[in-house]
Amino acid sequence: MMTPHKNQGGDSAALSIRSLVKRYGSVVATDGVSLDVSAGEFMSLLGPSGSGKTTLLMLLAGFEVADGGEIRMRDRDISRVPPNKRDIGMVFQRYALFPHMSVAQNVAFPLRMRGVAKADREARVRAALETVELTGYLDRMPAQLSGGQQQRVALARAIVFEPGILLMDEPLGALDRKLRKHMQVELKELQGRLGATVIYVTHDQEEALAMSDRVAIINAGRIEQLATPRELYDAPASAFVGDFIGEINLFDAKVEELESGGIKLASGFGPLTGTPVPGATFSRGQKVHVGIRPERIAVRAGAASDGWQAGIRQTIFNGSNVTVYATMQDGQELRATVAPNDREASLARGEAISLSAAPRDVFVFPAGAA
Amino acid sequence: MSMRGGLSRSTAALMALPLAALMIAAFVWPLVAFLSVSLFDPGFTLEHYARLFATELYLEVLGETILTALIVTAVTLLLGYPIAWMMAKLRGRWAWIVAACVLIPLWTPVLVRSYAWIIILQRRGVLNTTLASLGIVDQPLTLLYTFGAVVLAMTHVLMPFMILPIQSSLRAIPEELPRAARGLGASHLRVFTSVILPLSLPGVMAGCLMVFIIALGFYITPALVGGPRTLMISTLITQQAFELLNWPFAASISTVLLVLTLGIAIVFRRLLNVDRLSLHA
CATH class of the missing domain: 2.40.50.140 (Nucleic acid-binding proteins)
Incomplete structure (x- = not known):
């Protein structure tokens, strides 16, 4: 995950999207999106609801198949790869923890699906829970945890198999404001520590500005502007961006x-x-x-x-x-x-x-x- | 949903009173009175129970009844689960059509459905004439008044009781759970075995319990479709009560059936700890 990988362009792109198109009937939900995410980068997809950011996320995760264009991960075309064969760790908006499994079982799930041996599995589950500061919660059931703790378990579950990319769909959306602020800082620190490549979907501009290396502003299925938070604020490329950011x-x-x-x-x-x-x-x-x-x-x-x-x-x-x-x-x-x-x-x-x-x-x- | 903030406990108890009174007067009391008939003839006696457990025929009927109920439960589960899943997945018009197919039989009297099976299965019935005209059989098959016919008809009658609880527990599974499992590396099969199936177990248990218990006491269908040779315990009770007028003995068989049913219900609950599996994420 941390070794930089060279592509033809010379810079290390963990993920490249080229002219991605997705239509639902006559509605074009993703309208020719192209995007490069560098290894270790924290990139946000920011847009109002209905802007097409969720469709883009679904295409990346593999829950939807694009009508055109290409998604490449480390020079491997994954456009038609089913979600379980993509090397992507996902954190969902409402955590999506399995309610019938303990914390340990939840975190072990992706390892079990990949046939990791039991002893190795246990060690990695412990390490992942340690990373999110939830040691000692192994045998708890998700319903016994607070929202913030559930969020950490979801995070541990997404990083435990060391995926090439972490995809997060409004992961802090269900938390109250104060906890959200706290988790933003923690998440950002964790990302830096792991050197993880993160694609973060949100409609909260403050959150996107606070956490991201770069932000892609999505509007009407297209990328309106892709820049650092500072550039977005100081030099918006369109009235939409200017209005949306700040x-x-x-x-x-x-x-x-x-x-x-x-x-x-x-x-x-x-x-x-x-x-x-x-x-x-x-x-x-x-x-x-x-x-x-x-x-x-x-x-x-x-x-x-x-x-x-x-x-x-x-x-x-x-x-x-x-x-x-x-x-x-x-x-x-x-x-x-x-x-x-x-x-x-x-x-x-x-x-x-x-x-x-x-x-x-x-x-x-x-x-x-x- | 809880009633928190709504009615106070005493108001709620007051509102439940009429029904409770009706249940006690019209159900609990007659039941206790009937069951006590088996113990007092006129003084206290266990004679009827002794006779029941000493007679091989009665124990055989009891065993056969339990076996039939088990088989019917297994068959309804195997056939009902996929239908429940389909119902839970479908949206719009097809959901209504499938729901109607499941529910309309439920609203049709058991008697009508049992007679329908007689028409289909009898010697010159729909099935035999069709098979004969297609040249598949020369002789009409003996379909009616067999154990198979009883299982078939009971399965048909009890199917909704299996499908509906399973369907509702499948519907209660948030759609992001199977999606999360997919995203975390599970194949479609493993999404089913490790997420959907375990989370639908409360519904499966409820369905099995309901079908099994109703099947234990089934009367009309086995009596009509099974004929005199397949004797279920309820048929035995009716015989004793209305043909032989041996009420104390009928009452003792009833007691055994009731105790058996309650025992199974309790074991089911304990064994599978249904509450632990319920969704409260």
């Missing part, structure tokens, strides 16, 4: 002028300069979507001449920051965050403010999508 102000504007430093735009509340997303081309007069993160908008009290004039609609205290809801001149609303101790945080409703944002923080997306 908070963003999205509004329409029109291209006025194309310059080397950025695009000059006209919006309902005044002129602004933005940065085009990579790969998109724009022309003068084109309608575009503009996105600005609330914390990248500077708020100043009073009507300054160089910003966009606005009025305070409301300020909401969030603890670490304060969200300012500003009503712009054309009536639309922008959100901006300021520090709780700033003077702007304590402005009253109706007071005049001016807003501004640096060109690199103003994302310009082609209109039409999202």
Whole structure:
């Protein structure tokens, strides 16, 4: 599991997906997905429900067979290999522990299916349970365990046979918020310790950002963007990604002028300069979507001449920051965050403010999508 | 589901009272009265039990009854399990069709179903005429009034009692369990043997117990389809009670049957510890 493996491309890919397609009748659930996962990488498939991430997971696990394309694991085409012959350890959303088997029997299950001798099996079960810090629980039944403990057993069961890839389907989805946070850290540490390649399916963007080396944003059966959490946040490739990851102000504007430093735009509340997303081309007069993160908008009290004039609609205290809801001149609303101790945080409703944002923080997306 | 937060215990007990009273008046009391007939004739005596256990014929009938019930249970299990599985898997229209095939016989009187078997199995019945016209047999086969006919008809009548509990326990298995087993390396066969079969055991046990116990006391079907030569214990009881008017002896046979049934029910529960297997994950 830990030895890097070279493929034709030169870098070590534990898993390669090429132009994968899956249709259900006229619905295209997976629409030509291509993806490489490096050995030891933690990759999340993140998308809203109905985005096709579950179908992708089912294709990877082998519970569904693709209509087109290829899945390769270590240069072996597994597209048509049945699930029990794939070298994938899976952790399910509701743990899927076998209720009639003890913890030890659950963890031994994949070893038993692979014909591992009894003595070896017992040693490996112990080692796996030790890894998830559940020593001494061998003879418990799943129903006697808490949610977090059941989750650990499910994890031990998935890693005990040292699969090439760990596939996790919202594994923390059934836990309460506090335990989830705790398990995120543990899971990430465990993954690092084992050097395991993990594909993690979730609809929780916070979780994906916190744990992943890279995140694939899935929308309408396609990968909308595949990047590190930082890149997704700082340079979303589309309005959808910008909206899905973190908070963003999205509004329409029109291209006025194309310059080397950025695009000059006209919006309902005044002129602004933005940065085009990579790969998109724009022309003068084109309608575009503009996105600005609330914390990248500077708020100043009073009507300054160089910003966009606005009025305070409301300020909401969030603890670490304060969200300012500003009503712009054309009536639309922008959100901006300021520090709780700033003077702007304590402005009253109706007071005049001016807003501004640096060109690199103003994302310009082609209109039409999202 | 529990009643937690709903009715208080005393309210619940109060609501159960009318039925409890009816059961005691119309079932428990007559039963106790009837069974006590076997012990008091008019003073206390074990004479009828002594006679029962000393007569080879009666013990043979008892043995035959148990054997028949066992065979019927085994056959309904073997035939019923796949049907139950199919019912649990099917969705939509086919699920309704299969469910109707299982349930409609259940709503048809046993008498009607037994006569139907007579029409099929008799000397000039449907089966024999078909076989003869196809040239498979020259002489009509003796099908009716055989042990085989009794097992066949009883299996048919009791099939729903096996299928329904198995089906419901199969349905209770969350679908991610067989899927997880597949993903962890189990072939289809091993998914069945190590996950589905063990988890359906409570249903299997309930079905077996129900079929076996009903089969032990079966009367109409064996009497009609089995003829005079296949004597089941219930036929014996009827003979003693209504033909020979020997009520104390009929009561003693009944007592033996009741004790046997209860004993088997208890052994079943203990032996297979059904509760441990129930799903509470």
